[in-house]
Amino acid sequence: MxxxxxxxxxxxxxxxxxxxxxxxxxxxxxxxxxxxxxxxxxxxxxxxxxxxxxxxxxxxxxxxxxxxxxxxxxxxxxxxxxxxxxxxxxxxxxxxxxxxxxxxxxxxxxxxxxxxxxxxxxxxxxxxxxxxxxxxxxxxxxxxxxxxxxxxxxxxxxxxxxxxxxxxxxxxxxxxxxxxxxxxxxxxxxxxxxxxxxxxxxxxxxxxxxPKNELMQATGTTVRSTDDPAFERVLADAGLQSVTDGDGLRVSADPAEIGALAARHGVVLTLLAPAGSAGLEDMFLRLTAADAREEVPA
CATH class of the missing domain: 3.40.50.300 (P-loop containing nucleotide triphosphate hydrolases)
Known part of the structure; x- marks a missing residue:
């Protein structure tokens, strides 16, 4: 201890x-x-x-x-x-x-x-x-x-x-x-x-x-579907913000909520997972931006 x-x-x-x-x-x-x-x-x-x-x-x-x-x-x-x-x-x-x-x-x-x-x-x-x-x-x-x-x-x-x-x-x-x-x-x-x-x-x-799991949940979910642009519109209609990254869409909500939304709208998901390293990096950069030597884009 x-x-x-x-x-x-x-x-x-x-x-x-x-x-x-x-x-x-x-x-x-x-x-x-x-x-x-x-x-x-x-x-x-x-x-x-x-x-x-x-x-x-x-x-x-x-x-x-x-x-x-x-x-x-x-x-x-x-x-x-x-x-x-x-x-x-x-x-x-x-x-x-x-x-x-x-x-x-x-x-x-x-x-x-x-x-x-x-x-x-x-x-x-x-x-x-x-x-x-x-x-x-x-x-x-x-x-x-x-x-x-x-x-x-x-x-x-x-x-x-x-x-x-x-x-x-x-x-x-x-x-x-x-x-x-x-x-x-x-x-x-x-x-x-x-x-x-x-x-x-x-x-x-x-x-x-x-706990890592609790902090990581706050970083959101990475999701990919068979039609990401269409699913972006579904997310926006539900009031959920999303950004495109290298793995698909990053959404500020937990995986269960995203999965339920996709099921209600008949969207086929090919990836549904906590944001992981990218989410941890975003959280780290956001929380420590005032201390960073390099400018961190918003």
Whole structure:
């Protein structure tokens, strides 16, 4: 469990995090979304005890991170995969972590195998690692102490498609066994696939939160028929707005309502589904438009 209460962080006259409160529950993956500079990394650093808050409180397992005994045994953290000693080997980094936490050396080999780093790769200096290899090593280090909580910032960065699927499966299994996962990512599709709950931050404030399914329902429905222009007129007559996208029509209503309307008018549907990634992207861009560096069209 992660609990954040009225968290604020100011740097001089700039407020990076503004009275933020949220809870990350066990047994779930919580996706933490926000544009660059919105405050999500600052929040995660405060939770991990790396940045002091100006006011408010953040606890992990009902304690501030710094008050946890042997914190690596309780909380696994990956905030920057590049922040690893370039002159050490992957095996050395994990071995140092194991010794610090009081773990058996055999745990190092277990984790190297789990994250898919070979003996040869584990023996190479980290300065010669690709970004994807650094991510795998960082995830191994986060999991080293078999923690109850994982806090991961952009863990899929640099991973190839097979690596992203591997990470998704790993996190899903971890949460299904009762673990708590706070996952930040710019890859909206990955968040959509793996997350149970969503937090969206913009300009230092939480602008949306809740179960993914509930938030995604609000993004509408994608529908395709044998005659989309005719069905657009049916939708308009029913007072429903629709826009054309690459998959068909996007409608601001739930699938059951759209299906019932089509049935009443004898319309043959070839696709009827929640808006999915496109809907999540639209919701994200709409809620965080004030924070975006690029202009977001209305």
């Amino acid at each position: 992660i609990t954040v209460e009225n968290l604020t962080k100011r740097y001089g006259g700039y407020t990076a995090v503004d009275d933020v409160s949220f809870t990350v529950r066990p047994g779930a993956v919580t996706g933490f979304l926000g544009p660059n500079g919105a405050g999500k990394s600052t929040c995660m650093r405060i939770v991990c005890g790396l940045t002091p808050a100006t006011s408010g409180r953040a606890t992990v397992l009902d304690r501030p991170y710094a008050a946890l005994p042997n914190p690596g045994r309780h909380v696994g953290v990956l905030l920057d995969a590049s922040a690893q000693h370039a002159g050490r080997t992957g095996r050395e980094v994990l071995t140092l972590g194991a010794v610090t936490m009081g773990l058996a050396r055999t745990r190092v080999e277990e984790l190297l195998d789990l994250v898919g780093l070979t003996d040869a790769e584990a023996g190479r200096r980290i300065g010669n690692y690709s970004l994807g290899m650094r991510q795998r090593l960082g995830i191994a280090h986060a999991l080293l102490g078999d923690p109850e909580v994982l806090i991961l910032d952009e863990p899929a960065n640099g991973l190839d498609p097979a690596g992203i699927r591997w990470m998704r499966t790993l996190l899903r299994g971890y949460a299904d066994q009762g673990g708590t996962v706070l996952l930040s990512s710019h890859l909206l599709h990955e968040i959509e696939v793996v997350a149970d709950e969503l937090l969206v931050i913009g300009r230092g404030k939480i602008v949306a939160r809740g």
